Amino acid sequence: MGNYFEMFFQALIESSDDFIYINDCQAGTFRYSPGLVELLPLPSEVLTNPLPIWKEIVHPDDWERFYNSNMAITNNLTDEHLVEFRACKRTGEYIWLRCKGRMRRDLNNKPLFFAGAMTLMGKQNKIDNLTQLLNHNEFYSSLEKFTQSEQIKTLAVIMIDIDDFSQINEIYGRDTGDQIITLLSNIIQSTLPTNATAYRLEKDKMGILMTNCKESEVEILYNNINDKLLLGPSRPFIQINFEVSAGCCMYPKNGKYKEELYLYTDYALQKAKKDGKNRLTFFEDKMLIERREELNLLYHLRQDLNNGCQNFSLNFQPQVDPNTKQIVGIEVLMRWKNENNVPVSPSIFIPIMEKYSLINQISNWLLTTTFQTTKKWIKDNPNLTISVNISAIQLLDYNFLHNLFTIIEAEDFPAQNLIIEMTESYAFKNIEPLKLIFDEIKTNKIKIALDDFGTGYSSLSELKHTPVDIVKIDKSFVKDVLTSDFDAHFIRLVTDICHTVDITVCLEGVETDAEYNFIKDMGIDYIQGCYFAKPMDTEAMEKLLYQNI
Ligand code: C2E
Ligand code: CA
Ligand code: CA
16 A cells, blocks of 8 residues: 555544545555454454455344445446444444445546445444444434324333342443343343334433333333343353343323433332332332432432531440340441431431442441440440441442551451441342452451341342351341241241351341240340330430440
8 A cells, every 4th residue: 555545544544433444456455444453353454355354244134235335346336335234343242333435446447446434333323332222312312203203192111220230340340241231132122022112221221112002011021021031041141140120101191201201211210229129110290209309318418428427427226135135236327417407217318328329428437436436335345346337339339448447447446346237239149259358357357247137139048158247137027026927937047047157146126025025035146126225326325335334
């Protein structure tokens, strides 16, 4: 290729987002921009007779089109070249490319050079490169088209999203995260009825538009997707369990315009997550009020966090030995008051802090305040344990452990008296990748408690392999213990099984004399509940503790 071509080619590459190519017809060489060689398994930037190589790269279904378009140029049937095709990337996935080119001839009509550009069609606002589903823009424009069409009487707007996807990404890495997204999109694609189309909206969120359908058809679709997630044929390739939630909004019942339909579907999806995930939730008007309240809380939480954690405080609840009624431990519970000085339940504000990534901001304050407050209590009561609640999101934050150990050292806190309570979560179920984190916690003599046991993901058989030191049986089992044989047996069984693997058992939520008398001989190691003491402030806790010693 001559010097002139070379300079021209370089200038083009440097000034374009597309992949430029040029064919020097006299030399018979093709030259591709480096970006294309990086993307596709082309052996080098300069190739002679590249067609056999392209045959390996172009999707078999698109080969004929690709070949014919090139042959039309070679055989002087046309000077224009335009073909859209799928090409296999170096990583093995297919992407859509649009190849556009033009032949230039000399004065004698002899081919001089043939040049053009290949464009990623994903970049052209149509196709998502990872999943090959239509993308977010297409979803939005279809939504507009359907809501304006005479033929469309009803439309279900659906969003599906992988539960705890950020934890999956943290634990297994982005590549596996991408594989899971692709798997889900394949499952959705293969499950859709003919009146539905799927889109990839963002990250792990997919959209589906189903025309002229009833709510029951949406339920059937969601159930079919779920069934395939459990058993589907491509399932064996990825040995990672995951579940999905979905939100749905119906046109015209819930809204007429694309903006509101989009928003309301998202609210329904968020509600599905809030209600415990792994479910399909339909939009209802009352969600708008809940949503406004949530945003208001979020605003004030953010403000207080930025103002040195003002309006946050700590409460303490004792854990007692059921036989001696002595205090053996204390659980630290976070409190927050809103702008009207009204306490908001942590079961409301903590999920919001988790959802909007605020929870990690509070960790340092929580640990520092806890250690400063309880250090003296431990000095006077050396076996006293202090339990703090740490959510999986906090634990997976890669700064968390470092901060924890730094604060322990700075405050000179005895780590062996510390217990980290974690609720059963995705992270706990898939404990293997978390082993390193748990190992580090345990090397530093800190203990781990599995909170709210019996309500979440774990099963009894998994206890054998979990690195937990303490199991806290959820308070819902005490609620009906006097009347429900199942609950009573469950508490006894969990206690016995835990003891066989040296796990300590705590029962939460003991409220009455009758409940206490019923469970006190079950062999439970310690008990926490209003029967002994409600959560209280620092002063009250200190008073009770010093009475108790
Ligand atoms: P949890 O960890 O299961 O905490 C025990 C909850 O049970 C506390 O609710 C406590 O006040 C309540 N409780 C205590 N005794 C009884 C009883 O006899 N009967 C009944 N029905 N309830 C009782 P609280 O303080 O509202 O906290 C709710 C949840 O919020 C906690 O559940 C925990 O998951 C979360 N949480 C609280 N503080 C923190 C924190 O600092 N960090 C994190 N990540 N989560 C926290
Ligand atoms: Ca707890
Ligand atoms: Ca609990």
